[in-house]
Amino acid sequence: MTERIDYAQEITRRYGYVRRARGCYLYTARGRRILDMYLEGGRAILGWRGGRSQLTLKNLLDRGLGGTFETPELKQLEKAIRALAPQHSVIRWYQNEDKTRNACARYLDLWIDDLPLVENEVIRNRLLLLQHDAILQANGICIWRPWIEDAWYHIDEESRNSLQELNWCSPEITVIPIPFPSAGEYFAVAFSVDKGEKIAPSDPIPAAVAGAMARACNDLHAEIPKRWERDWQQYDRIIGGYWQRRGPYLIPEIPKEHYGDFFLHCLDRGILISPVFSAPSIIPVGADSTALNPLAK
Numbered sequence: 001m002t003e004r005i006d007y008a009q010e011i012t013r014r015y016g017y018v019r020r021a022r023g024c025y026l027y028t029a030r031g032r033r034i035l036d037m038y039l040e041g042g043r044a045i046l047g048w049r050g051g052r053s054q055l056t057l058k059n060l061l062d063r064g065l066g067g068t069f070e071t072p073e074l075k076q077l078e079k080a081i082r083a084l085a086p087q088h089s090v091i092r093w094y095q096n097e098d099k100t101r102n103a104c105a106r107y108l109d110l111w112i113d114d115l116p117l118v119e120n121e122v123i124r125n126r127l128l129l130l131q132h133d134a135i136l137q138a139n140g141i142c143i144w145r146p147w148i149e150d151a152w153y154h155i156d157e158e159s160r161n162s163l164q165e166l167n168w169c170s171p172e173i174t175v176i177p178i179p180f181p182s183a184g185e186y187f188a189v190a191f192s193v194d195k196g197e198k199i200a201p202s203d204p205i206p207a208a209v210a211g212a213m214a215r216a217c218n219d220l221h222a223e224i225p226k227r228w229e230r231d232w233q234q235y236d237r238i239i240g241g242y243w244q245r246r247g248p249y250l251i252p253e254i255p256k257e258h259y260g261d262f263f264l265h266c267l268d269r270g271i272l273i274s275p276v277f278s279a280p281s282i283i284p285v286g287a288d289s290t291a292l293n294p295l296a297k
Contacts, residue, residue, distance in 0.1 A: 005263050005275035007038065014267065021048035024284030024291075026272065035271045035291050037250070037281045040181040045146065047286055051219030053180050053212045060208035068204040073211035080217035081188040085144065085174040088190035092202045093178065093213075100187040103200040104141045104173055107191060144176045146224050147232075147247040180216040183209045188217075223285070232283055238292045239283075249280040269294035 011018060016029030024047050026034040039045055065071060078091045085091075094100045104110075176188040183205075191199055205213075232248050242262070243250035250273075254262045259277045266273045271294060273281040284291075 003276065005260060007263075007267075007272060007275040010264065010267055011272070023047040023050070024287050032270060034267075035284070035287065037271060037273045037284060038275065039282050039284060041177065041274075041276075041279055042145065042282060043177055043179050043181040043185075045179050045282065045285065046216075046219060046223060047284065050285070051216060051223075053216035053219065054182070056215040057182065057208055057212035060211045063208075065207040065211070067206060069207050071207040071210070073207045073214060074205070076214040077205075077210045077217070080214040080221070081176060081178075081190065083221045084176055084188075084217060085190035088174055088192045090191040090194050090199055091188065092191070092199060093186055093188045093205065094200075095203045096185045097187065099200075099203065100175060100189060101141075103189055104175070106200055107173065107195060107198050141173055141175050144174050145247075145249060146220060147227060148249070178213050178217065179220050180209075180213045183213060186213070227285070235283055235292055238296050242295065243281065245283075246280075248283040248285070250283065251280055252277060266295065271295065 011026070011028065011034065015032040015034065018026050019029050020027040021036070024036050024039070026036050026048075028034065036044070036048070039047075044050070060073070065073070077093070081091045081093070082088070092103065094103055172192045174190040176190065178186040178188050180186075186203075186205075227248075229247065232245060236245060239245060239250060242254060243252055245251075252259060252262070256277050263273055263275060271292070
């Protein structure tokens with residue numbers, strides 16, 4: 001199978017165009033409702049139209065702030081990201097994964113080709129065991145994911161030790177996918193120490209987008225304390241045969257060579273899972289306990 005399945009094409013082929021997205025569901029032209037467990041790789045972690053970020057974007061665009069001006073929204077974005085990574089002092093943001101990897105490698109004096117962005121060590125454990133990828137075990141900047149810290153305290157000591165041995169994660173950097181999918185694949189990077197010119201400047205960003213991103217980060221920060229490990233446990237009876245769960249994140253138990261077939265199997269039952277084997281599917285915030293029942297059948 002290919003590394004990434006063209007999930008948009010697969011949805012359209014089965015159910016027609018997506019006409020609307022709300023909460024954790026996609027609604028198509030042929031009247032099908034699809035449970036979204038991909039959520040743009042976690043950038044829509046609070047659901048489509050979740051929080052007030054879209055309203056913020058509309059209000060700022062109504063004021064004409066579509067250009068890359070110096071506005072208070074840039075400071076608001078920096079403050080909102082710092083709230084998610086309070087242990088770090090310097091905040092930057094970059095337009096895509098390549099620029100993020102470049103910035104991290106420059107800061108750490110590492111070769112770019114050996115520095116992938118990987119899932120947080122709690123998530124990556126199962127994947128490392130499956131892939132036996134020596135480069136990922138030796139180098140990698142972990143992607144921060146909400147609710148993983150609570151999941152860490154609910155795994156056994158042996159698993160924690162294996163995570164520490166399997167994966168290296170720099171304490172100097174935290175990489176955060178900005179939870180605002182309308183802006184594309186922006187990453188925030190929080191650096192622990194100001195190393196001057198070794199920290200690449202942030203990419204330009206329209207003021208209205210910066211304000212919407214800040215609102216999205218603030219909404220996520222406010223939502224994190226409202227959910228705990230027990231909120232995800234109600235799904236274990238269904239997902240146990242398919243995934244290993246860490247918080248809301250699901251690591252596939254399906255062999256990699258069969259993952260494409262499993263993806264299509266889920267989509268045929270109205271469930272969109274991650275189209276990438278190495279990226280976790282997500283139990284959506286707001287999904288009821290029966291949402292995954294089609295898999296049980």
